[in-house]
Amino acid sequence: MIRLLKFFWWSLVAVFCSLLLGLSGAFLYLSPTLPSVEALRSIQLQIPLRVFSSDGKLIAEFGEMRRTPIRFAEIPPNFINALLSAEDDNFANHYGVDPSSLMRAATQLVKSGHIQSGGSTITMQVAKNFFLTSERSFSRKTTEILLALQIERQLTKDEILELYVNKIYLGNRAYGIEAAAQVYYGKSIRDVSLAQMAMIAGLPKAPSRFNPLANATRAKERRDWILGRMFRLGKIDQTAYQAALNEPLNASYHVPTPEVNAPYIAEMARAEMVGRYGSEAYTEGFRVTTTVPSDLQEHANKSIQQGLIDYDQRHGYRGPESRFPGMTRAGWTQELTKQRTINGLEPAIVTQIDKTGLRVLTRNGEKEETVDWASMKWARPYLNTNSLGANPKQPGDVAKVGDLVRLLRQTDGSLKFSQIPVAQSALVSLDPQNGAIRALVGGFAFEQSNYNRAMQAKRQPGSSFKPFIYSAA
Known part of the structure; x- marks a missing residue:
C-alpha cells in the first residue's frame, strides 16, 4: 500500500512537472498569438442606453444587459x-x-x-x-x-x-x-x-x-x-x-424605475439613437439628456390624463370591461393578474355592493378596498353618440358583482370609479426661443398604444396657425 501511495504521489509530481514544462513550451509557442492584455485598460463593457430629463432624472433604460x-x-x-x-x-x-x-x-x-x-x-x-x-x-x-x-x-x-x-x-x-x-x-x-x-x-x-x-x-x-x-x-x-x-434572504426582483413618466419621449430618443448607431445604441452606454424638464412633463401628463377622463365621463359609462360572476376569490385574483394598469387606471373586480358604494378586489388580490358611491354618480349609461341613459340612483345601477372595472387612485389612497377613455389626445410644448421640446405626450397611455399622435398623426391646424399670421402682420 505504501509503495502504491508513493507511486501515485510521484506520478502526480511527474505530471505537475510535465505541466510546468508544457506550459513553458506553450508560452514560447503561443505567446505571439495571445491577445493583447493592454487592451483591458480601455475595454468597453456593454452598458444599456439610458434616457434622462433635462434635470437629470431617469426616463427609460434600453438594453438586454443591466x-x-x-x-x-x-x-x-x-x-x-x-x-x-x-x-x-x-x-x-x-x-x-x-x-x-x-x-x-x-x-x-x-x-x-x-x-x-x-x-x-x-x-x-x-x-x-x-x-x-x-x-x-x-x-x-x-x-x-x-x-x-x-x-x-x-x-x-x-x-x-x-x-x-x-x-x-x-x-x-x-x-x-x-x-x-x-x-x-x-x-x-x-x-x-x-x-x-x-x-x-x-x-x-x-x-x-x-x-x-x-x-x-x-x-x-x-x-x-x-x-x-x-x-x-x-x-x-x-x-x-x-x-x-x-438575516433572512429578503431578495426580490427590482427593475430600473423611471423617475419621469415620459414613454413617448423615451421612444423618440431610442429611435433616434438606433437610427444613428444601429444595435450599438443598446450596448455602448450612451446617456441621452433630453430638453424636457421633469416638472413640465408631469404637468403635461396630468393635463392629458384628467382632460380625457373628464371628457370621456361626460359621454357616459360603457359598462364593465368583462364580467366574471360566480367565480371564487382565487378565480378573480387569477383574472386580475392578466390585466395591466393603464395610465393610472387600476383593474379591479367588484365583490360586494351596498348603498354606500362597492367592495372591490384590486390587482394584487391581497385585500379588498372600497369605492364610494359619490365617485360613481357620473356613470350614466352610454346609449349612442348623442344619447345617455338616466342618472344612476344607487351603486347597483352601475355595477354588478363580478364586473371588471377601472379605478383611479387618489393621492390620499382612495379610489374613484372610472373607465379607459376611447377618445385620444396629444400635447407638445415648445420653447419659443429655440424650438426645444419642453413636454410631449403622444396619447392617453403608451401601454395601450405606442402610436405617437404628437408626431405621427395628421392633425388639423385649427387656431395654431394664428400666431404665425399675426406675427407676420
Whole structure:
C-alpha cells in the first residue's frame, strides 16, 4: 500500500512537472498569438442606453444587459472579502495561477483523462471572460493560464478585481455587482448588508443554481457557507457573523424605475439613437439628456390624463370591461393578474355592493378596498353618440358583482370609479426661443398604444396657425 501511495504521489509530481514544462513550451509557442492584455485598460463593457430629463432624472433604460460599472475604490471592503473568500482566498499572494489549483487539475487529468474543473483564480476568470470561450479543454486552459500570467504582470490587483466585478454575469440579466445589487435589493452595492454582499458574492460560481429568486434554499446555503469562510479567515468577527447568519434572504426582483413618466419621449430618443448607431445604441452606454424638464412633463401628463377622463365621463359609462360572476376569490385574483394598469387606471373586480358604494378586489388580490358611491354618480349609461341613459340612483345601477372595472387612485389612497377613455389626445410644448421640446405626450397611455399622435398623426391646424399670421402682420 505504501509503495502504491508513493507511486501515485510521484506520478502526480511527474505530471505537475510535465505541466510546468508544457506550459513553458506553450508560452514560447503561443505567446505571439495571445491577445493583447493592454487592451483591458480601455475595454468597453456593454452598458444599456439610458434616457434622462433635462434635470437629470431617469426616463427609460434600453438594453438586454443591466450593467452599471463601478470603480474599485467604490467597492465595499466587506464585499471584496466575501468575494475572495468564495472565489480566490489566495488572490493577494499568487501571480495569476494558484499552484494548488494546478495540482488539483493535474489530479483530475490523471484520474479521468480530462480536466473537470479548473479551480480558476480570479485572474484566470478575467482572462476567460474577456478573451476566451467556455470550452473545457487542456489547450484552452493552457491559454487561460498564460493570459493570467500576463495580466498579473501588466495590471495591478485592484485593476484585475475592478474588471472582474464589472464583467461577471450574476443572473436576471444583471452583469456586474452594482447591477446585481440593484436587481436583487433595489439599492447600490455600497448600501447592502453583509449578508446581502455574501449572497451576491456567491452568484459567480453558478448564477442559476444559487439565484435567490429561483432557488432560495440553495442561495441561503451558499451565502452562509461564504459567511463561514469569512469568519474562519478572520475577515469578520463572531458578532457580525451571527448577525449575518440570522438575516433572512429578503431578495426580490427590482427593475430600473423611471423617475419621469415620459414613454413617448423615451421612444423618440431610442429611435433616434438606433437610427444613428444601429444595435450599438443598446450596448455602448450612451446617456441621452433630453430638453424636457421633469416638472413640465408631469404637468403635461396630468393635463392629458384628467382632460380625457373628464371628457370621456361626460359621454357616459360603457359598462364593465368583462364580467366574471360566480367565480371564487382565487378565480378573480387569477383574472386580475392578466390585466395591466393603464395610465393610472387600476383593474379591479367588484365583490360586494351596498348603498354606500362597492367592495372591490384590486390587482394584487391581497385585500379588498372600497369605492364610494359619490365617485360613481357620473356613470350614466352610454346609449349612442348623442344619447345617455338616466342618472344612476344607487351603486347597483352601475355595477354588478363580478364586473371588471377601472379605478383611479387618489393621492390620499382612495379610489374613484372610472373607465379607459376611447377618445385620444396629444400635447407638445415648445420653447419659443429655440424650438426645444419642453413636454410631449403622444396619447392617453403608451401601454395601450405606442402610436405617437404628437408626431405621427395628421392633425388639423385649427387656431395654431394664428400666431404665425399675426406675427407676420
